[in-house]
Amino acid sequence: MKYSAQNTKKKPGRPAPDDALTPDAVAEAALRLIDKVGEENFSMRHLGQELRVQAMALYNHFEDKDAILNAVAGLLLSKIKVPQGNGSWQSRVRDVAFNLRKMALQHPNLFRLAMTRPTHPRSALPLTEAFLSALADAGLTADEQATTYHACFLYTRGFCLWEIEELPHSRELQSRELADIADRYPRAAATRRLIVEPDPQQQFEAGLNMILAGVSATRPRPNKK
Amino acid sequence: MKYSAQNTKKKPGRPAPDDALTPDAVAEAALRLIDKVGEENFSMRHLGQELRVQAMALYNHFEDKDAILNAVAGLLLSKIKVPQGNGSWQSRVRDVAFNLRKMALQHPNLFRLAMTRPTHPRSALPLTEAFLSALADAGLTADEQATTYHACFLYTRGFCLWEIEELPHSRELQSRELADIADRYPRAAATRRLIVEPDPQQQFEAGLNMILAGVSATRPRPNKK
DNA sequence: CAACGTAAATATACATCGTATATTTACAGG
DNA sequence: CCTGTAAATATACGATGTATATTTACGTTG
Numbered sequence: 059m060k061y062s063a064q065n066t067k068k069k070p071g072r073p074a075p076d077d078a079l080t081p082d083a084v085a086e087a088a089l090r091l092i093d094k095v096g097e098e099n100f101s102m103r104h105l106g107q108e109l110r111v112q113a114m115a116l117y118n119h120f121e122d123k124d125a126i127l128n129a130v131a132g133l134l135l136s137k138i139k140v141p142q143g144n145g146s147w148q149s150r151v152r153d154v155a156f157n158l159r160k161m162a163l164q165h166p167n168l169f170r171l172a173m174t175r176p177t178h179p180r181s182a183l184p185l186t187e188a189f190l191s192a193l194a195d196a197g198l199t200a201d202e203q204a205t206t207y208h209a210c211f212l213y214t215r216g217f218c219l220w221e222i223e224e225l226p227h228s229r230e231l232q233s234r235e236l237a238d239i240a241d242r243y244p245r246a247a248a249t250r251r252l253i254v255e256p257d258p259q260q261q262f263e264a265g266l267n268m269i270l271a272g273v274s275a276t277r278p279r280p281n282k283k
Numbered sequence: 284m285k286y287s288a289q290n291t292k293k294k295p296g297r298p299a300p301d302d303a304l305t306p307d308a309v310a311e312a313a314l315r316l317i318d319k320v321g322e323e324n325f326s327m328r329h330l331g332q333e334l335r336v337q338a339m340a341l342y343n344h345f346e347d348k349d350a351i352l353n354a355v356a357g358l359l360l361s362k363i364k365v366p367q368g369n370g371s372w373q374s375r376v377r378d379v380a381f382n383l384r385k386m387a388l389q390h391p392n393l394f395r396l397a398m399t400r401p402t403h404p405r406s407a408l409p410l411t412e413a414f415l416s417a418l419a420d421a422g423l424t425a426d427e428q429a430t431t432y433h434a435c436f437l438y439t440r441g442f443c444l445w446e447i448e449e450l451p452h453s454r455e456l457q458s459r460e461l462a463d464i465a466d467r468y469p470r471a472a473a474t475r476r477l478i479v480e481p482d483p484q485q486q487f488e489a490g491l492n493m494i495l496a497g498v499s500a501t502r503p504r505p506n507k508k
Numbered sequence: 509c510a511a512c513g514t515a516a517a518t519a520t521a522c523a524t525c526g527t528a529t530a531t532t533t534a535c536a537g538g
Numbered sequence: 539c540c541t542g543t544a545a546a547t548a549t550a551c552g553a554t555g556t557a558t559a560t561t562t563a564c565g566t567t568g
Contacts, residue, residue, distance in 0.1 A: 070547035071533020078545070101525065111546075114527075118545050123526065176452050183464065186471040194470065203470075204477035209490035212441035213434060220437060227401050239408065245419065245428075246411040252429035265434035272497030295518035296562020303516070326554060336517075339556080343516050348555065 068110075079109060081119040085129040089168065092130060096167045131175035134161070134168050140188040143195070148270050150192035154185060155214045155266055162218035169222060173215050186211075198277060206273050213269060214262075221258050228254045293335070304334060306344045310354040314393065317355060321392045356400035359386070359393050365413040368420070373495050375417035379410060380439045380491055387443035394447060398440050411436075423502060431498055438494060439487075446483050453479045 087108050092100045102123055106113040120126045138161050141153040162169040189210065193203045228250075240247035253261070312333050317325045327348055331338040345351045363386050366378040387394040414435060418428045453475075465472035478486070 068547075069533070070531070070545090072535060072543085072545045073533090075535075102527080103525080112548080113525095114548085115546055117527075174448075183468045183471050186474070187468050190470045190474055200473060201477055204474045205486065205489045206493065207474060208442075208478050208486065209438060209493055212445060212490070213438050216437035216441035217433075223399075243408045243412050245415045246408050248425060249411070249415055249429045249432060252426055253433050261430065261433065264430045265437070268431065268434055268497040268501065269494055270497070271500045272493035272495070275496045275500035276493065293518075294562070295516090295560070297514085297516045297564055298562090300564075327556080328554075337519080338554095339519085340517055342556075 079111065079115060079119055081129070084109065084116055084119050084126065085133050088126050089130045089133055092171065093165055093167050097127075097171055127171060128175050130168070131172045132181040134165065134172040135181035135185070137161075138185060140184045143188070143191060147192045147196040148274075150195075151189065151210060151270060152263075152266060154188045154192070155210065155262075158185070158214050159218050159221075159262060162222055166222040169218060173219070193273075196273065196277070198273070202273075202277065206269075209269055210266070213265060217262050217265065221262075225254065225258065304336065304340060304344055306354070309334065309341055309344050309351065310358050313351050314355045314358055317396065318390055318392050322352075322396055352396060353400050355393070356397045357406040359390065359397040360406035360410070362386075363410060365409045368413070368416060372417045372421040373499075375420075376414065376435060376495060377488070377491060379413045379417070380435065380487075383410065383439050384443050384446075384487060387447055391447040394443060398444070418498075421498065421502070423498070427498075427502065431494075434494055435491070438490060442487050442490065446487075450479065450483065 084105070088100070088105055091105055091108050095104075102113040102116060105126075106116060109115075116126070120129065138157060141150070141157060143150045145153075161172075165172075186207065189207045190203055193206050198206060236247060236250075239250075309330070313325070313330055316330055316333050320329075327338040327341060330351075331341060334340075341351070345354065363382060366375070366382060368375045370378075386397075390397075411432065414432045415428055418431050423431060461472060461475075464475075
């Protein structure tokens with residue numbers, strides 16, 4: 059079911075000011091389209107059609123497709139709400155991580171894009187800052203903050219990508235194959251079920267808690283706020 | 284610089300048994316090719332040329348391109364050596380993680396493929412088993428093993444992908460942009476340097492140790508071996 | 509040993525993709 | 539009003555994955 063031609067018979071040439079595209083409009087439309095159809099089904103022609111425009115018109119506003127994807131990534135990151143800190147530093151770290159995961163679950167087709175693009179350092183800064191502000195309150199040195207932030211972020215991102223992209227496939231794995239596996243790797247097969255079957259939210263929280271416990275263990279007397 | 288036609292003038296028809304392709308030969312060639320040129324420059328025609336064969340010949344041995352990529356992923360995973368356990372459970376977990384990272388650094392163009400494809404559960408089993416055997420010796424319950432394994436694995440994979448795919452880009456970020464960043468997010472900018480500049484090996488180890496410390500903290504009295 | 513079915517290759521073709529280039533149009537500034 | 543230019547269309551090219559048709563020679567069977 060290819061997207062049909064829908065009789066776009068527009069004359070070439072400069073459009074009326076109100077009908078003109080803007081980079082923002084292009085980026086927003088691209089975001090909505092990818093959200094709907096996934097990145098692998100997103101093409102310049104497809105996006106053009108969504109905007110009632112030929113594909114090449116988009117190149118007046120963006121260098122190439124890559125630039126559009128970068129813009130989409132930045133746009134999505136800018137929409138993540140970062141909680142202003144209340145409560146213990148642990149619960150603030152958790153809040154940030156939970157917000158990230160919430161975005162992942164709401165926009166599974168956009169999450170990888172948002173977390174992967176080079177735009178990332180720039181637009182993810184509020185998020186980073188929220189993480190670090192919590193870790194600073196834990197009394198960590200700058201070095202420890204860096205390591206801890208990195209570990210928490212990588213874990214959170216990795217878990218969300220796993221939950222979105224791998225868990226669904228894992229769940230439909232044939233029991234035939236599972237039996238085959240269980241023969242030679244009994245422990246791995248059993249563990250597989252313990253990872254795939256339980257509530258992901260709890261799994262996520264348990265892993266994050268483990269990291270936070272490691273932080274506390276390394277540095278047993280944090281500053282009281 | 285497109286790969287040139289190199290005068291492949293072979294007659295159609297069934298080849299001599301010695302000249303015939305095999306699925307294994309195709310998968311190995313694909314692995315080598317992707318290792319060299321990266322997944323995004325890997326095409327059926329390109330692979331065919333490597334094997335002195337038209338692209339369509341490959342479809343006699345694999346369903347489609349996706350199936351070839353799956354085979355490559357499995358092939359690479361099967362080549363990872365898993366250390367048989369010596370030393371404390373912590374050092375055994377570290378060994379497995381280090382082996383994974385070693386493979387990542389040796390084959391940066393193949394690592395994402397290997398870690399992403401659905402083949403994963405099947406071929407990664409020896410690796411999983413090695414992780415779990417160490418965690419079992421730590422005295423963890425099956426549930427705890429599952430959570431811990433998952434956290435360690437996600438962290439390791441996430442770190443390696445970051446090191447391979449993001450760190451290089453981060454390092455060439457313009458100082459102009461950095462200054463811009465430092466104004467509004469001083470903490471994040473400072474942390475960025477602490478993450479991007481130090482030795483990745485030490486960073487990786489520090490993060491992993493943090494997780495392992497969390498495990499020990501949660502369960503302070505492991506079984507002695 | 510000849511006939512034949514079929515496995516494994518080539519040959520050709522198509523839709524789709526990103527995008528380079530050329531053309532067209534209408535607004536904006538002198 | 540004239541004109542330069544911004545923003546659109548139109549067209550075209552090279553790649554890509556792969557469906558389909560064709561060709562060839564191996565292996566089997568009479």
